[in-house]
Amino acid sequence: MQCHHRLTNEEAFERLSTALKRDGARLTAPRKLLLEAALKAKKPFSAEGLMQMAEALSETEKSAAPDLATVYRNLAYFNEIGLLARVDVGGETAIYEVSSKEQDHHHHYFVCRKCGKTEALEACSMSPVESVLKKKGYHGLTHRLEFSGLCPGC
Amino acid sequence: MQCHHRLTNEEAFERLSTALKRDGARLTAPRKLLLEAALKAKKPFSAEGLMQMAEALSETEKSAAPDLATVYRNLAYFNEIGLLARVDVGGETAIYEVSSKEQDHHHHYFVCRKCGKTEALEACSMSPVESVLKKKGYHGLTHRLEFSGLCPGC
DNA sequence: TTAGCTGCAAAGTATTTGCAGTGGT
DNA sequence: ACCACTGCAAATACTTTGCAGCTAA
Numbered sequence: 001m002q003c004h005h006r007l008t009n010e011e012a013f014e015r016l017s018t019a020l021k022r023d024g025a026r027l028t029a030p031r032k033l034l035l036e037a038a039l040k041a042k043k044p045f046s047a048e049g050l051m052q053m054a055e056a057l058s059e060t061e062k063s064a065a066p067d068l069a070t071v072y073r074n075l076a077y078f079n080e081i082g083l084l085a086r087v088d089v090g091g092e093t094a095i096y097e098v099s100s101k102e103q104d105h106h107h108h109y110f111v112c113r114k115c116g117k118t119e120a121l122e123a124c125s126m127s128p129v130e131s132v133l134k135k136k137g138y139h140g141l142t143h144r145l146e147f148s149g150l151c152p153g154c
Numbered sequence: 155m156q157c158h159h160r161l162t163n164e165e166a167f168e169r170l171s172t173a174l175k176r177d178g179a180r181l182t183a184p185r186k187l188l189l190e191a192a193l194k195a196k197k198p199f200s201a202e203g204l205m206q207m208a209e210a211l212s213e214t215e216k217s218a219a220p221d222l223a224t225v226y227r228n229l230a231y232f233n234e235i236g237l238l239a240r241v242d243v244g245g246e247t248a249i250y251e252v253s254s255k256e257q258d259h260h261h262h263y264f265v266c267r268k269c270g271k272t273e274a275l276e277a278c279s280m281s282p283v284e285s286v287l288k289k290k291g292y293h294g295l296t297h298r299l300e301f302s303g304l305c306p307g308c
Numbered sequence: 309t310t311a312g313c314t315g316c317a318a319a320g321t322a323t324t325t326g327c328a329g330t331g332g333t
Numbered sequence: 334a335c336c337a338c339t340g341c342a343a344a345t346a347c348t349t350t351g352c353a354g355c356t357a358a
Contacts, residue, residue, distance in 0.1 A: 178311085178312080179312070179313085180311095180312060180313070182312085182313060182314075183314095184313080184314070184315095185313085218315095220314080220315085221314070221315045221316070223314085223315075223316080223317095224313080224314060224315070227313085227314090
C-alpha cells in the first residue's frame, strides 16, 4: 500500500465536475480558484491559509480573491465530495488536505500533549477494520492514525 | 491488548496527586469536582459538557459549579498530565475522555464526511509505529485510529 | 504567608448565517 | 430566466486572558 499519493490536477477537476453535475451545482470562478490553490499546496492548510493561497493565484488570473465565508462553504463541499479530507491534528483550527488517489489512504502523526509539536511519521500499517466497514455499507473510506503523548523535550 | 479499560477512580486520583506534588500545584475544590465528573462520564465530553456534569455533582457536594474558564484550564492540565486525552472527532468542539489504564490505549471511530455521524468501532490492531516512537524518546503514548467517509445513509 | 487557583468579564479567534445582488447553465 | 453562489456584515461558538480576591499548603 502506498501513502501520500495525492490526486492529480486532472483527476481532481474530473471528480469535481462529476460531483457538480450530480448535485446540480456550478463551477464558479471562486470554486475553481480554490481548488487550484488547494492542489498547489504542499502542506495541509486552514481556511485562512487557503484563502491566502487563492489570493496569490488571483493576481495571475484576473479574478478577485474569494471571501472567507466562501472558502468555508467550499471547504465543506470539497470535503463532502471527497476532494479534500479534513485532518484534525490536536489544534483549534480545522485543516484540510487534498485527498489521496487510493481509497485507503492514511496519515500518521505524533502530537505532543504538552507543547503541541506535530511530527509526521512514515510507517504504514493497514487496518483490518476497513474491510469490516465496507461490508457495513460505508464508502469513500479514508483513515488516519494519530499518536499523542509527550515528546522527548517535554 | 485491551481497549476501553479506563482508569479507576483511585488510580485517577493517585495520578492527579502525584502530578500536583511534582508541579507544585494544588488540589482545589473545583479541580476535584471536575475530575469526579469526568470519571462518572459515560461518553467523551466537551468543556461545556463537563461543566454541566460538575454542576449536577455540585448540588450533592456543597461546593458551587466551576466557571467555564476554570474548566478549560483544568482540561488542559488534565490532558497534559495524561489523566484525560483529547479526542478530535471531526466536529468543531474539542472533546476529551478519561485516559485508559494502558499506555497503548487507543480508539477507533468512523466519522461520516457528510452528516458527521460518529460510530465507535470494536476491532483493534496495534501499530508497530509505537515502538519506533518509544525508541525516539516519546513517552506517555496514546494513539487513535479514525476512519472517515460516507455512511450507508449518505 | 505565599503563590497557585478561581470567578468574572472582556478579548480573541474560528466558523456560520442572512440577505441582496451576480452569474452559470 | 432560474436558482445556486458570492461578498459583505453580523451573529454565533469556542477558547483564552487579565485581574483582584481566595485558599491550599
